[in-house]
Amino acid sequence: MSRIEINTLRCKGCLLCTSVCPEDILIQGDDLNTNGYKFVICDETKKENCRGCAFCAEICPDGVIEVYKTVKSKKRDS
Numbered sequence: 389m390s391r392i393e394i395n396t397l398r399c400k401g402c403l404l405c406t407s408v409c410p411e412d413i414l415i416q417g418d419d420l421n422t423n424g425y426k427f428v429i430c431d432e433t434k435k436e437n438c439r440g441c442a443f444c445a446e447i448c449p450d451g452v453i454e455v456y457k458t459v460k461s462k463k464r465d466s
């Protein structure tokens with residue numbers, strides 16, 4: 389399963405990332421960060437669907453999201 393980490397302190401709540409996620413994993417939370425922005429969070433019911441596509445990280449203007457992509461290991465031929 390791929391996953392993301394959100395540096396919520398740096399998020400500006402622009403919601404660009406929510407518009408590109410093919411699995412609708414990113415949503416705006418109700419809380420404000422210390423800069424006064426409503427930061428994005430993962431929808432707990434959907435986050436295991438993360439594809440590791442990194443669309444969210446690529447579109448974020450502030451480098452808030454890190455993607456950890458799960459890579460399937462190849463079987464070795466002997």
Ligand code: SF4
Binds near residue numbers: 409411439455
């Ligand atoms: S890596 Fe892709 S699937 Fe995962 S949260 Fe970001 S946009 Fe959505």
Ligand code: SF4
Binds near residue numbers: 406
């Ligand atoms: S694109 Fe970046 S700054 Fe904008 S809401 Fe998403 S994580 Fe926050």
